[in-house]
Amino acid sequence: MHRQLKNLRHVMSPLDLSVEELDHIMELAADMEKNPAKYAHVCDGLKLATLFYEPSTRTRLSFETAMLNMGGNVIGFHSGSTSSATKGESVADTIRVVSCFADICAMRHPKEGAPMVAAAKSSIPVINAGDGGHQHPTQTLADLMTIRQTKGRLDHLTVGICGDLKFGRTVHSLISALVRYPGIRFVLISPEELKLPSYVKEEHLDPHHTEYKEVIRLEDALPDLDILYMTRVQKERFFNEDDYIRMKDFYILNEEKMKLAPKDMYVLHPLPRVNEISVDVDDDPRAAYFKQVYWGMYMRMALMFTLLELEVKE
Ligand code: CP
Numbered sequence: 001m002h003r004q005l006k007n008l009r010h011v012m013s014p015l016d017l018s019v020e021e022l023d024h025i026m027e028l029a030a031d032m033e034k035n036p037a038k039y040a041h042v043c044d045g046l047k048l049a050t051l052f053y054e055p056s057t058r059t060r061l062s063f064e065t066a067m068l069n070m071g072g073n074v075i076g077f078h079s080g081s082t083s084s085a086t087k088g089e090s091v092a093d094t095i096r097v098v099s100c101f102a103d104i105c106a107m108r109h110p111k112e113g114a115p116m117v118a119a120a121k122s123s124i125p126v127i128n129a130g131d132g133g134h135q136h137p138t139q140t141l142a143d144l145m146t147i148r149q150t151k152g153r154l155d156h157l158t159v160g161i162c163g164d165l166k167f168g169r170t171v172h173s174l175i176s177a178l179v180r181y182p183g184i185r186f187v188l189i190s191p192e193e194l195k196l197p198s199y200v201k202e203e204h205l206d207p208h209h210t211e212y213k214e215v216i217r218l219e220d221a222l223p224d225l226d227i228l229y230m231t232r233v234q235k236e237r238f239f240n241e242d243d244y245i246r247m248k249d250f251y252i253l254n255e256e257k258m259k260l261a262p263k264d265m266y267v268l269h270p271l272p273r274v275n276e277i278s279v280d281v282d283d284d285p286r287a288a289y290f291k292q293v294y295w296g297m298y299m300r301m302a303l304m305f306t307l308l309e310l311e312v313k314e
Contacts, residue, residue, distance in 0.1 A: 002124050003103040005309055010119035010126045013135045014177035025306060026145050029298035042310045043072030049102035050076035053109045058271060058293055059129050063106045066301040075102060092121040099123045104304055125307040133167040133237050139270050140173040142296030147227055150266040150288050156183030160221045162251055163231035163276055165196040170270040171231055172200050179208040186212040187221045191250050218251050222260040230269040230276050254278035268292055
């Protein structure tokens, strides 16, 4: 039997967490990093299920590490092809089964909305670990923490987002989270074919009257940015190989281009990268993309701790 919760909650998008809760999760993650022993047994006897129907390195391994760091265990599958999905089992039935075994679940799925279908039938918390081109809320937790750690704040920032703004679920999640902080401006840098979808503008930018501009050239945007969020062109979401090949190297951030950026402009990327950030940028003190991976694990620890209604025994 799984852990009984007073309030069963799922996280499908960053908007399932209030700004106050996000602040609390960031404080908790910072404390977890500073005092690992304090949290080393809070999940003793609990299990995380990682149900990944789509490939992952960071998200799955950081969820699993997060649970192991809190004393819990992990079950799951890392590809739909090794689960009974191949026999036609629905996501709704799968989560009912997994609810018999685990206390919390992280699900990645190529179809937009699949984790939401699971959440509707689940008796354990479901965390969306990325659904198609839609949302990736725990990547946003990593992004917010990295921005806060590097810039010292989450408000009054000019954030450039560059690359595949059409299919990049991390972009959609990050925008939905950041518009809630005062003084955020976006510079949306993409080729015409990969512009931010209108529904993201209508749902998130317009209601908050968030200032934004759309540009094509990265070089034009760089001098004005506090944060540059680079993204990979999402090969797996293209219908046509030729279009992908035409787009894939549209942006390449390198040492030369970094000279155009302010000394305190940090570069984030959800990773994996392909060619869009040259390895010569990795040693630049403004390269923060591996710090994102580092903080992502602590943020997933803090999120699971919160959803499982855990407490530290002092
Ligand atoms: N950022 C991210 O979601 O990476 P993975 O696909 O490796 O999980």
